[in-house]
Amino acid sequence: MATLLDAVAATGRAVIHACRETGKVAIFAASGISHIFRPPFYGRLFLSALLEIGFFSLPVVALTAIFTGMVLALQSYTGFSRFSAEGAVANVVVLSVTRELGPVLAGLMVAGRVGAAMAAEIGTMRVTDQIDALSTLSTNPMKYLVAPRLLAGTIALPLLVVVADILGVLGGYLISTVKLGFNSANYLTRTMNFVETMDVASGLAKAAVFGFLIALMGCYQGYNSKGGAQGVGAATTSAVVAASILILAFDYVLTEMFFAR
Amino acid sequence: MSEAVPKLRLTGVRKAFGDKVVLDGIDLVVPAGTSMVVIGGSGSGKSVLLKCVLGLIEPDAGRIEIDGQDLLTLPREDRARARARIGMLFQNGALFDSLPVWENVAFGLLATGRVPRSEARSRAAEYLEQVGLAASVGELSPAELSGGMQKRVALARAIAARPDILFFDEPTTGLDPIMGAVIDGLIVDCVKRLGSTAVAITHDMASARRIGDQAAMIHRGRIIWNGPAGQLMDSGNPMVDQFTHGRREGPIQMELRR
Ligand SMILES: Nc1ncnc2c1ncn2[C@@H]1O[C@H](COP(=O)(O)OP(=O)(O)OP(=O)(O)O)[C@@H](O)[C@H]1O
Ligand SMILES: [Mg+2]
Numbered sequence: 001m002a003t004l005l006d007a008v009a010a011t012g013r014a015v016i017h018a019c020r021e022t023g024k025v026a027i028f029a030a031s032g033i034s035h036i037f038r039p040p041f042y043g044r045l046f047l048s049a050l051l052e053i054g055f056f057s058l059p060v061v062a063l064t065a066i067f068t069g070m071v072l073a074l075q076s077y078t079g080f081s082r083f084s085a086e087g088a089v090a091n092v093v094v095l096s097v098t099r100e101l102g103p104v105l106a107g108l109m110v111a112g113r114v115g116a117a118m119a120a121e122i123g124t125m126r127v128t129d130q131i132d133a134l135s136t137l138s139t140n141p142m143k144y145l146v147a148p149r150l151l152a153g154t155i156a157l158p159l160l161v162v163v164a165d166i167l168g169v170l171g172g173y174l175i176s177t178v179k180l181g182f183n184s185a186n187y188l189t190r191t192m193n194f195v196e197t198m199d200v201a202s203g204l205a206k207a208a209v210f211g212f213l214i215a216l217m218g219c220y221q222g223y224n225s226k227g228g229a230q231g232v233g234a235a236t237t238s239a240v241v242a243a244s245i246l247i248l249a250f251d252y253v254l255t256e257m258f259f260a261r
Numbered sequence: 262m263s264e265a266v267p268k269l270r271l272t273g274v275r276k277a278f279g280d281k282v283v284l285d286g287i288d289l290v291v292p293a294g295t296s297m298v299v300i301g302g303s304g305s306g307k308s309v310l311l312k313c314v315l316g317l318i319e320p321d322a323g324r325i326e327i328d329g330q331d332l333l334t335l336p337r338e339d340r341a342r343a344r345a346r347i348g349m350l351f352q353n354g355a356l357f358d359s360l361p362v363w364e365n366v367a368f369g370l371l372a373t374g375r376v377p378r379s380e381a382r383s384r385a386a387e388y389l390e391q392v393g394l395a396a397s398v399g400e401l402s403p404a405e406l407s408g409g410m411q412k413r414v415a416l417a418r419a420i421a422a423r424p425d426i427l428f429f430d431e432p433t434t435g436l437d438p439i440m441g442a443v444i445d446g447l448i449v450d451c452v453k454r455l456g457s458t459a460v461a462i463t464h465d466m467a468s469a470r471r472i473g474d475q476a477a478m479i480h481r482g483r484i485i486w487n488g489p490a491g492q493l494m495d496s497g498n499p500m501v502d503q504f505t506h507g508r509r510e511g512p513i514q515m516e517l518r519r
Contacts, residue, residue: 040374121359129355132317136349137369137422 028220035147046148053114054156061106065164069171090190093172098199102164107210111243115218119239122222123232149215157211158204202258210247217243266329268293268458274323285482296452296459298473307462311428348424354415356403363399369422388417409436429461433468445471
């Protein structure tokens, strides 16, 4: 009986903790967003965050996209050849890449790369009193540290996904024409005729949300880290894990919103 | 009223972390243009006290007045404005390691948005010189400096914005005795020349007597002694005497043993 009650109590505590944490993240996000729109603006910091998230993630995202496109072509070819529907490979590749795999995989890669770095940087600033020092120098740390990163994340990820979409389709095209013997012009026509604006646009919208979530979790975990190097390490891990889970959860929600009628 | 309003007045400030009471009703008055030295054992809450005034830690109770205005009841914007006039030297320096040294020093100037970068840069060089560092140090990153140099850069950053009130959290810890004396001189100079009011935490009695007009000792969350800094070594209070003379036997140790 006592163990049962303990289990109930533990569950209750976990739920309360989760609710409280969600509320804190929401308040943090609202405050961060509000600082994006109120002066002073830190353009220099925004640009360096954009460079860090967007430009320096290009190689990772590009490689991920190309290989994903290649695997997609191979897999769907072996699958569809059983129904003599090999022609649908082009459709499957372009649809999967633009709607799903481009944004989700780019998001996950960037979460690992950038979310971790953000949490570590801001977390170190927290535990070495640098964030406190900012506020004593008439600078709001939410505005100086968080707002530029949130904005940069939201803008950088769609740009990365444009690249990922193109390279993903390219990967599928290469495998289909070089290895599977598709006619190059046919494949491209099929791709172009099949893909709709909505497919690409929804993917880019997802990417914007994912980019925001990555920056949000990186900033939130770093900002609230405590307890020296160990605390910063924990914050870094939480930032990546939380961002990855949120990306997958929001991917479902957004897909539901865009495509379920 | 004939008596001038003090620059800073704390009344009954309390702060506990969980069930650990750190500040247990601090009363402290710092008149304008004077400097107050705060001494007390490690972990007695000196840094927490300064952070409460700066608004970095929210006290549980009490009044914190600057120029007679209670910060804790002021509207948020006025509170931020009052606190913007306080400069702080953090115990561990807290330099921004993503910025070069000169931008650290000029940070407060640049944050006002009224000083162009080129001018801020030359002003930073002046402040660096004042703390005994060559202008070329300004190009380095904080990680390339020794601990003592970081402390001096942090000091330059705290005084560069010419605040009304200056807080120093152990300004001379980690410096050699000569540089310590130079820094003390600089602090005295800021207070006398700029008319700032200063609160300095220190463990160095020579430094305490050089910097302070007034001194106070904090113990178990309360101010247990308050008087002229010149009397620190012969205050007549057994706890203060034990602390300033660094004796192992005395009332403070008795309490720790319990
Ligand atoms: N954010 C915090 N959360 C929990 N406890 C804290 C926090 N900040 C300080 N404390 C506790 O408050 C007490 C006083 O800390 P404080 O840093 O003010 O000491 P101090 O007097 O400055 O000591 P020192 O001379 O060593 O710098 C310590 O016991 C510390 O553990
Ligand atoms: Mg301290």
